[in-house]
Amino acid sequence: MRALTIDHSAPGHLALSEVPDPEPASHQALVRIHSFSVNHGEAAFVVPNGEEGAVPGWDAAGVVVRAAADGSGPAPGTRVLTLGLGGAWAELRAVDTELMGTVPEGADLGAAGALPVxxxxxxxxxxxxxxxxxxxxxxxxxxxxxxxxxxxxxxxxxxxxxxxxxxxxxxxxxxxxxxxxxxxxxxxxxxxxxxxxxxxxxxxxxxxxxxxxxxxxxxxxxxxxxxxxxxxxxxxxxxxxxxxxxxxxxxxxxDDANGLGADLDWLASLVARGELDPQIGHRDDWSRTGEALAALLAREVAGKAVLDIPVTAAAV
Structure with a gap:
């Protein structure tokens, strides 16, 4: 799969690379990522100081392609928003099922990806x-x-x-x-x-x-x-x-994630009904993530910055 990885020799400390697909643990689902959001903490601390070759990213939304082996979490084909300490800036992500929420049909996955953190x-x-x-x-x-x-x-x-x-x-x-x-x-x-x-x-x-x-x-x-x-x-x-x-x-x-999946469900439902504004102030293709991070650090983004990953024909 393709992923943005930490590369301290590259401009903005990021490079678009080919990396192995993640191998989910039994309590994790495999999710194909459609959109992710970036946060000030990632721009200021995670990317400049990250481990070489690591795939960063906390927030992302996409579609489950493989359910968790232990039977927890959503079925394949479910639209979800996801949270974790890394791995969001990639085409595929292994996610703890307790850190996932469902996204209603018709709702913008990019808006959902702006929610978790x-x-x-x-x-x-x-x-x-x-x-x-x-x-x-x-x-x-x-x-x-x-x-x-x-x-x-x-x-x-x-x-x-x-x-x-x-x-x-x-x-x-x-x-x-x-x-x-x-x-x-x-x-x-x-x-x-x-x-x-x-x-x-x-x-x-x-x-x-x-x-x-x-x-x-x-x-x-x-x-x-x-x-x-x-x-x-x-x-x-x-x-x-x-x-x-x-x-x-x-x-x-x-450290306060117990039951968070239900909260993410609720937040996504509010956005879907137009009762919570995700305030997306910057949206672009994920190839321009470095520019989005720079804009966050310069305080040029009013609200959230969202990046979209084009879904290739092979991935459908």
Whole structure:
């Protein structure tokens, strides 16, 4: 099969290569990939630092060509979205059946491929906040992939959504997605107290967002797109002056994957019904994945970047 592999001698550290087909374990299905999405973490960390010859990629959607040997998961011919720590940027992928969701007939596989990491992280991070109906929820980095899903899902859950973005031009789009307030990232110190925070930026914004938490509030650190650390001033973690019992927790989707397949089913059904916008800001042939990664790093993509793999006659 063809796959994009890590090649540190190639431009952008990627090369389109011929590699052996994957051999699924008994709990894995073999999926022919039609589309995959790329994430900021892959662009910033996975590709530049990956092992030579490895096939990267977390998110992909396609069609099952061989069911899992243990009887779990979908039958051949089922349209699916898939998640894993690698292997998505290829014509074939072996996938754990518990990390797959079904895609309704007629729905765009490219849109489904945009969901697993970004929408899955947004959904499960929001659950860490507890009940959000009628409560104020702040989303930092709201203009990015995870942030746009977090805004939509928080609004769907009945929250009053405060969207923080470094780009004021994204304000109108975020309002359409359900944000009730849009603030600049450097204005977080002025935000009224919130019940919960979904932070995908890290650095000083995380520190300011934590300061905005009301008593008993929770901040979930989902991403670290700023690339800088957090420096809490003395007193920021004191429990006096009404600042008691506030929580800060880290999050990693692959360590919170129990039952994720059902969540992916639900997210794909929302997209199919037009109730969740995948916000695809860049779409191209997979031969141009390097350009998509560069655009992500340059913050030129509004939402998700999706790459399509042409299905050859031999593969049908």
């Amino acid at each position: 970004a929408a899955g992280s947004a959904l499960r991070a929001l659950r860490r906040l507890g009940p959000i109906l009628g409560r104020r929820v702040l989303v930092t980095g709201a203009g990015g992939g995870v942030g746009r899903f977090a805004v939509q899902l928080a609004a769907r859950g009945g929250a009053h959504v405060v969207a923080a973005t470094s780009d004021p031009a994204k304000g109108e789009a975020l309002t359409r997605l359900g944000a009730h307030e849009v603030v600049a990232g450097d204005a977080l110190k002025l935000v009224e107290p919130v019940h919960g925070v979904i932070d995908v930026v890290g650095g000083p914004q995380l520190v300011d967002a934590y300061a905005a938490l009301a008593p008993h509030g929770t901040l979930v650190a989902v991403g670290h797109s700023s690339g800088v650390g957090e420096d809490f001033p003395f007193g920021a973690l004191f429990g006096d002056a009404g600042r008691h019992d506030r929580s800060l927790t880290t999050f990693f989707l692959m």
